[in-house]
Amino acid sequence: MDTVQVEPSVRLRTLIVDDPVAVDAYLATLSGPDVVRAMFRLDEDERQAILSALAPETAAEFIEDVPDEVAADLIEALPVQDAADIVTALPSHERADVLAEVEDEERLQILGALAPETAADARELMTYPAESAGGLMVRDFLSFSASASAREVLEDLTSGDHDLSPNLVRFAYAVNPEGRLIGMVRTRSLVAASPSTAIRDVMAPATAINAEADLVTIDACLEEAEVESLPVTDDDGRLLGVVDREHVDEALAERAAEDHLKSQGIVGGEELRSMPVGVRSRRRLSWLSINIVLNLIAASVIAAFEETLAALIALAVFLPIVSDMSGCSGNQAVAVSMRELALGVTNPRDVLRVWWQEAKVGVPNGIALGALLGSIAWLWKGPLVGGLVAFALAVNTLVAVSIGGTVPLLLKRFGADPAVASGPVLTTVTDLCGFFLLLGTATLAIAWL
Amino acid sequence: MDTVQVEPSVRLRTLIVDDPVAVDAYLATLSGPDVVRAMFRLDEDERQAILSALAPETAAEFIEDVPDEVAADLIEALPVQDAADIVTALPSHERADVLAEVEDEERLQILGALAPETAADARELMTYPAESAGGLMVRDFLSFSASASAREVLEDLTSGDHDLSPNLVRFAYAVNPEGRLIGMVRTRSLVAASPSTAIRDVMAPATAINAEADLVTIDACLEEAEVESLPVTDDDGRLLGVVDREHVDEALAERAAEDHLKSQGIVGGEELRSMPVGVRSRRRLSWLSINIVLNLIAASVIAAFEETLAALIALAVFLPIVSDMSGCSGNQAVAVSMRELALGVTNPRDVLRVWWQEAKVGVPNGIALGALLGSIAWLWKGPLVGGLVAFALAVNTLVAVSIGGTVPLLLKRFGADPAVASGPVLTTVTDLCGFFLLLGTATLAIAWL
Numbered sequence: 001m002d003t004v005q006v007e008p009s010v011r012l013r014t015l016i017v018d019d020p021v022a023v024d025a026y027l028a029t030l031s032g033p034d035v036v037r038a039m040f041r042l043d044e045d046e047r048q049a050i051l052s053a054l055a056p057e058t059a060a061e062f063i064e065d066v067p068d069e070v071a072a073d074l075i076e077a078l079p080v081q082d083a084a085d086i087v088t089a090l091p092s093h094e095r096a097d098v099l100a101e102v103e104d105e106e107r108l109q110i111l112g113a114l115a116p117e118t119a120a121d122a123r124e125l126m127t128y129p130a131e132s133a134g135g136l137m138v139r140d141f142l143s144f145s146a147s148a149s150a151r152e153v154l155e156d157l158t159s160g161d162h163d164l165s166p167n168l169v170r171f172a173y174a175v176n177p178e179g180r181l182i183g184m185v186r187t188r189s190l191v192a193a194s195p196s197t198a199i200r201d202v203m204a205p206a207t208a209i210n211a212e213a214d215l216v217t218i219d220a221c222l223e224e225a226e227v228e229s230l231p232v233t234d235d236d237g238r239l240l241g242v243v244d245r246e247h248v249d250e251a252l253a254e255r256a257a258e259d260h261l262k263s264q265g266i267v268g269g270e271e272l273r274s275m276p277v278g279v280r281s282r283r284r285l286s287w288l289s290i291n292i293v294l295n296l297i298a299a300s301v302i303a304a305f306e307e308t309l310a311a312l313i314a315l316a317v318f319l320p321i322v323s324d325m326s327g328c329s330g331n332q333a334v335a336v337s338m339r340e341l342a343l344g345v346t347n348p349r350d351v352l353r354v355w356w357q358e359a360k361v362g363v364p365n366g367i368a369l370g371a372l373l374g375s376i377a378w379l380w381k382g383p384l385v386g387g388l389v390a391f392a393l394a395v396n397t398l399v400a401v402s403i404g405g406t407v408p409l410l411l412k413r414f415g416a417d418p419a420v421a422s423g424p425v426l427t428t429v430t431d432l433c434g435f436f437l438l439l440g441t442a443t444l445a446i447a448w449l
Numbered sequence: 450m451d452t453v454q455v456e457p458s459v460r461l462r463t464l465i466v467d468d469p470v471a472v473d474a475y476l477a478t479l480s481g482p483d484v485v486r487a488m489f490r491l492d493e494d495e496r497q498a499i500l501s502a503l504a505p506e507t508a509a510e511f512i513e514d515v516p517d518e519v520a521a522d523l524i525e526a527l528p529v530q531d532a533a534d535i536v537t538a539l540p541s542h543e544r545a546d547v548l549a550e551v552e553d554e555e556r557l558q559i560l561g562a563l564a565p566e567t568a569a570d571a572r573e574l575m576t577y578p579a580e581s582a583g584g585l586m587v588r589d590f591l592s593f594s595a596s597a598s599a600r601e602v603l604e605d606l607t608s609g610d611h612d613l614s615p616n617l618v619r620f621a622y623a624v625n626p627e628g629r630l631i632g633m634v635r636t637r638s639l640v641a642a643s644p645s646t647a648i649r650d651v652m653a654p655a656t657a658i659n660a661e662a663d664l665v666t667i668d669a670c671l672e673e674a675e676v677e678s679l680p681v682t683d684d685d686g687r688l689l690g691v692v693d694r695e696h697v698d699e700a701l702a703e704r705a706a707e708d709h710l711k712s713q714g715i716v717g718g719e720e721l722r723s724m725p726v727g728v729r730s731r732r733r734l735s736w737l738s739i740n741i742v743l744n745l746i747a748a749s750v751i752a753a754f755e756e757t758l759a760a761l762i763a764l765a766v767f768l769p770i771v772s773d774m775s776g777c778s779g780n781q782a783v784a785v786s787m788r789e790l791a792l793g794v795t796n797p798r799d800v801l802r803v804w805w806q807e808a809k810v811g812v813p814n815g816i817a818l819g820a821l822l823g824s825i826a827w828l829w830k831g832p833l834v835g836g837l838v839a840f841a842l843a844v845n846t847l848v849a850v851s852i853g854g855t856v857p858l859l860l861k862r863f864g865a866d867p868a869v870a871s872g873p874v875l876t877t878v879t880d881l882c883g884f885f886l887l888l889g890t891a892t893l894a895i896a897w898l
Contacts, residue, residue, distance in 0.1 A: 033793020191640045249698045264784035271785045273806040281810045295770045302766045310762045317751045320769045321744045335713035336720045344482025357722040361730045
């Protein structure tokens with residue numbers, strides 16, 4: 001017999017009224033995504049009540065599991081001290097990311113309520129873009145003067161003063177009196193060394209990464225050095241923090257998800273349905289309105305050929321098909337280009353080569369699709385419509401893969417975001433071209449017949 | 450003055466003829482993606498020649514950087530012994546993934562040429578799906594009987610017999626004589642322990658994961674246990690291997706990339722332009738032909754209303770616009786649903802709730818888009834066309850977000866892949882509905898006027 005499982009959000013709603021102290025223990029029984037799901041089924045007031053009732057550490061765990069922008073909205077709405085407690089409980093790199101999304105005024109209040117050192121750290125991290133080494137680095141790590149002994153390092157490591165991830169436990173860094181990184185040592189090797197050994201005598205040169213380095217560079221450096229963490233320095237070589245592979249991988253996954261959302265018309269790269277309806281609606285509309293204009297430009301070709309269309313009304317059935325099928329073919333090519341760019345297999349200068357590789361697929365596919373749709377059109381609406389449709393779809397398939405394959409590279413080359421702009425450029429050009437091919441040749445054919 | 454940089458593929462082409470021994474050293478000067486890019490600019494024969502000339506370890510590094518399916522094609526074409534040497538040099542979990550993609554006959558030959566133990570390992574890993582704990586696990590790890598001493602473990606760890614990633618160095622596992630996992634111990638703690646301490650006396654109970662566990666489960670367990678690796682056991686509790694967070698993150702990123710490609714009509718979730726043109730063309734066509742059929746079904750609505758359209762030819766301009774804009778609105782909703790499913794914030798049973806959240810955006814956006822396009826249509830083609838277009842786009846926007854938001858959940862609930870099927874279902878239904886709304890109301894209006 002099945003036991004009836006109470007929906008977690010329903011249980012939370014009861015608990016927050018009847019027994020707020022028990023909320024913490026109840027959330028601990030749920031998985032991360034289940035907590036997020038339950039929280040977002042509550043209304044805003046209930047959510048705030050729960051966040052305030054939770055231990056800051058539990059609230060921080062939840063905040064870590066939601067996108068930064070959503071997290072900032074939640075934090076903003078809390079009493080300043082509650083917000084500051086939760087922000088304090090976040091890992092340092094998350095702290096800066098979330099604070100960066102909070103409105104200016106609330107951010108200043110929250111920073112004011114943090115411990116001075118925590119606030120200073122957060123301010124420093126916020127000066128770097130979230131996806132740079134400076135934005136991703138952790139500020140808590142093992143650093144010593146070169147004269148420190150193995151014993152001192154191991155004592156610090158085991159003192160409980162640090163909350164280091166497994167990857168960060170592995171190295172201790174040596175800095176000179178100006179704070180410049182001068183070497184690093186594996187903590188493992190210190191275990192076997194004599195306790196009085198000076199770091200200076202066992203350290204190796206350190207490979208550091210500049211705080212401005214972007215995600216792709218950090219990823220490549222980690223792979224190159226075959227390590228799980230890298231020290232981060234400023235332009236003067238001063239040690240600022242350490243980046244952990246785990247955070248780099250998270251940021252890369254986050255960026256891929258954002259790119260996908262952007263490519264589907266979600267401006268800003270993030271939307272959860274828990275966001276305010278006004279924000280969701282406005283963002284989606286901003287992209288849709290651009291598309292309406294682009295669509296009108298393309299469809300104006302149809303208006304120019306209204307007489308032809310009236311004379312051969314059967315073509316009206318095939319206009320949306322040519323438009324949609326060309327869009328499909330082109331989007332396949334866009335997706336492959338985006339994949340190859342992400343893998344680094346193609347670079348923005350390979351436009352001609354990519355075009356040629358697409359043409360080799362576009363010609364046979366165009367012929368196949370043209371023949372298929374053309375035959376159906378012939379049987380349904382006669383040989384003239386069949387021939388026109390076959391020609392238009394065949395040629396436009398080649399146009400679509402050519403545009404779809406090369407536009408992401410060209411956009412990237414000229415500094416635009418291919419995830420955002422490839423789709424609209426593709427559909428506008430292929431629609432324009434497809435309508436013109438079908439209706440232009442029809443006009444010629446009618447004149448000639 | 451700029452020095453002229455020789456394109457790496459050109460350099461490789463020269464080297465392979467003039468000085469094959471130098472290829473290895475040259476590739477070592479390039480980054481991973483640059484190697485992949487250069488290799489794929491060569492033709493197949495050149496690529497094979499280079500792979501055979503390389504040290505197996507260098508070739509394996511390159512093979513690791515390309516998608517499994519592409520890697521399998523490359524391996525297949527090599528002489529069996531060269532292939533076996535490269536396969537041997539791959540990390541064990543990659544080895545099974547690549548071999549699983551190799552054609553049956555070649556796979557048997559390669560397995561026959563491997564060292565018996567390596568072959569047995571690969572066969573065992575291949576019995577699990579690539580994205581399960583069994584498929585991702587590493588077979589080389591630290592396991593001992595419970596009576597082994599701290600010294601024995603540390604000696605084994607430092608013997609050089611293992612090639613362990615940093616995450617796998619951290620734990621040693623205790624198994625009973627039947628190979629069942631009975632506990633685990635942090636190697637770090639053994640360093641401080643007396644050398645003769647038995648593992649039995651310092652080990653803790655081990656959390657293991659079943660070999661059949663899927664990616665999402667493994668990810669959740671790693672997070673829950675706050676560790677970077679987990680032992681993998683079979684149904685009888687026998688220790689089979691260890692999964693490393695690094696490989697789990699890689700697999701998650703790979704799946705996200707595949708889902709994106711699938712959603713854009715790349716069957717199988719992978720295409721690089723280095724794949725044979727025939728394969729690329731066939732795969733793309735298989736998806737496009739389904740779409741042509743779906744498009745014809747939708748467009749048949751237009752055919753049914755040809756008389757109306759002939760009477761009000763200006764509507765022909767707006768048919769593709771209504772179709773495309775509804776597709777855009779619907780795709781935004783699909784993208785948000787896919788995102789929420791991936792984050793676990795929504796589950797497949799939330800259909801009604803998601804529909805309601807979409808409707809709240811669909812109604813204002815439908816009104817805004819309808820009013821915008823309707824006003825333009827009014828100014829351009831008169832009030833009747835304006836009114837009809839406004840009504841059709843407004844209602845169809847609501848239809849599109851309703852379908853777009855809920856279809857991914859429904860597909861997932863009934864075991865279909867939402868990444869593949871959401872798009873085609875969405876566009877077919879919204880086209881059908883949009884054409885019907887515009888032409889159906891036009892027919893009524895004409896009859897009434």
